[in-house]
Amino acid sequence: MSPVIKKKGERFTLPSKYLLFILTFICTVMMLVTFGTDAFDGPLNSAFGYVIVPFQKGISNVGSWLSNRSDELVQIRSLLEENERLKEQIAVLTEENTLLQQDKYELNSLRQLMKLSDRYDEYEKVGARIISRDAGNWYSTFIIDKGEQDGLSVDMNVIAGGGLVGRITSIGPNWARVTAVISDNTNVSAMTLATQDNLIVSGDLKMMSKGVISFSQLVDSNGAVQEGDKIVTSDISDKYLPNILIGYIHTINRDANNITKSGYITPAVDFEHLSEVLVITDLKQQVEE
Amino acid sequence: MRKFVVAIMIVICFLLQSTVFTALNIGGIVPNLMIILTASVGFMRGEQEGLIIGFVCGLLWDVFYGDFLGFYAMVLMYIGFLNGKFSRSFYPEDIKLPIALIIVSDLTFGVLCYGISFLLRGKFDFTYYLLRVILPEALYTTVITLFLYPLILKINNALEARERRSAQKFV
Numbered sequence: 001m002s003p004v005i006k007k008k009g010e011r012f013t014l015p016s017k018y019l020l021f022i023l024t025f026i027c028t029v030m031m032l033v034t035f036g037t038d039a040f041d042g043p044l045n046s047a048f049g050y051v052i053v054p055f056q057k058g059i060s061n062v063g064s065w066l067s068n069r070s071d072e073l074v075q076i077r078s079l080l081e082e083n084e085r086l087k088e089q090i091a092v093l094t095e096e097n098t099l100l101q102q103d104k105y106e107l108n109s110l111r112q113l114m115k116l117s118d119r120y121d122e123y124e125k126v127g128a129r130i131i132s133r134d135a136g137n138w139y140s141t142f143i144i145d146k147g148e149q150d151g152l153s154v155d156m157n158v159i160a161g162g163g164l165v166g167r168i169t170s171i172g173p174n175w176a177r178v179t180a181v182i183s184d185n186t187n188v189s190a191m192t193l194a195t196q197d198n199l200i201v202s203g204d205l206k207m208m209s210k211g212v213i214s215f216s217q218l219v220d221s222n223g224a225v226q227e228g229d230k231i232v233t234s235d236i237s238d239k240y241l242p243n244i245l246i247g248y249i250h251t252i253n254r255d256a257n258n259i260t261k262s263g264y265i266t267p268a269v270d271f272e273h274l275s276e277v278l279v280i281t282d283l284k285q286q287v288e289e
Numbered sequence: 290m291r292k293f294v295v296a297i298m299i300v301i302c303f304l305l306q307s308t309v310f311t312a313l314n315i316g317g318i319v320p321n322l323m324i325i326l327t328a329s330v331g332f333m334r335g336e337q338e339g340l341i342i343g344f345v346c347g348l349l350w351d352v353f354y355g356d357f358l359g360f361y362a363m364v365l366m367y368i369g370f371l372n373g374k375f376s377r378s379f380y381p382e383d384i385k386l387p388i389a390l391i392i393v394s395d396l397t398f399g400v401l402c403y404g405i406s407f408l409l410r411g412k413f414d415f416t417y418y419l420l421r422v423i424l425p426e427a428l429y430t431t432v433i434t435l436f437l438y439p440l441i442l443k444i445n446n447a448l449e450a451r452e453r454r455s456a457q458k459f460v
Contacts, residue, residue, distance in 0.1 A: 016337035016340060016370065016373070019340060020336075020340050020367075020370050023344050023363075024363060024366070026359075027366070028359065030358040030359035031358065031359040031363075034357040044348075045352060048353070051300065052303065052304065052349070052353070055304050056304060056307065059304060059308040063308065067312075131308070132304075132308045132311065133308075134307075134311070135307045135310075135311065135323070135350060135353075135354060136319070136321075136350075136402070138402055138403075138406060138422065141354055170353075184407070185356070185410070205418075206412075206414065206417055206418075206421070209317070209421065
């Protein structure tokens with residue numbers, strides 16, 4: 001007698017072996033389909049987005065309110081000291097800024113002469129709040145509280161505190177997933193600011209416990225790149241806008257092939273204590289192939 | 290009724306895991322509430338419910354955090370199913386078997402995640418990931434299980450009592 005038989009008056013039940021088989025098949029198909037395309041992303045992202053995201057927003061609001069209150073109590077004394085120090089810094093920076101402004105006027109007029117477009121464009125930015133983080137322990141991704149309805153789209157760059165955080169990899173109507181540059185599965189094409197040498201920055205779970213991420217394929221034949229040099233996103237990256245600060249070189253090692261160098265970078269962003277981010281709504285210009 | 294309660298439990302566990310417990314992480318490690326829920330429903334209610342819960346939990350995870358859909362859904366589904374195999378030797382009074390099953394499930398989950406998404410990308414240092422991610426996660430999950438498991442058991446008992454009452458009413 002077949003186990004899948006419907007007796008009269010009895011509810012139809014499928015033995016779990018068959019259910020397991022069917023669902024495994026569905027999972028495999030979904031994996032294969034979503035590996036290349038994003039066919040299922042739209043409906044599922046919006047359906048789950050409307051159920052989960054409002055709660056996540058609420059919880060993270062309460063959480064950040066509580067942690068702010070406790071921080072306030074602890075930090076008043078240190079804030080006073082910091083305020084003094086920052087005031088001094090403002091004085092110094094204002095002076096520096098006036099000088100730089102003068103340079104900028106000169107640069108702009110020279111650029112106009114040379115008919116060059118501005119290189120460091122002011123990008124359009126939108127602020128967003130982080131409402132939850134990756135529930136697993138393997139990758140660094142998080143969810144922000146803005147999505148398609150706020151004009152965001154996949155591949156937009158995300159920054160915080162002047163440094164690159166990552167880019168949007170998945171989006172729903174009211175949420176977006178940001179994959180951080182420190183996540184183990186990301187690579188960013190970057191360059192050194194001083195010498196414009198290209199290199200690849202890779203997220204690394206293993207090194208992140210020491211607060212650094214790795215870089216590789218730095219061709220630096222003159223040996224001009226030094227520890228502490230700034231690393232920014234490169235002009236040739238497909239997804240990232242140029243000249244966004246990623247971090248500073250921590251250590252440099254010569255590879256066994258004696259041509260390229262690799263090493264570690266200290267990220268500019270404090271990924272542990274990130275609560276608000278800025279999304280750059282300009283996308284990198286894509287060349288149609 | 291049961292479906293509704295279980296759906297609420299899945300949503301609460303997912304929310305707790307992705308907001309509260311990521312804030313309460315210890316050394317960057319977050320406990321795995323989805324495993325606790327999937328495994329407990331598995332050995333309390335049997336293979337079929339275990340695998341469905343696992344599938345739903347995993348799909349939720351995939352949509353928000355997975356690179357492609359279906360991976361976590363499949364792993365959690367099998368974990369729920371295999372835990373369901375132990376439903377015959379499960380007694381509510383005994384806490385040793387549930388704890389052992391949850392630890393084994395979480396370790397399996399960790400090893401599978403490592404094997405599929407790290408080993409295949411050429412990250413061979415298994416001992417590092419074992420000591421830094423898989424074991425701490427299992428430990429933290431076990432600690433959370435001690436608090437969460439009695440709660441799930443209570444909810445399950447209440448639901449079963451309710452179902453028995455309504456069944457008697459009809460007879």
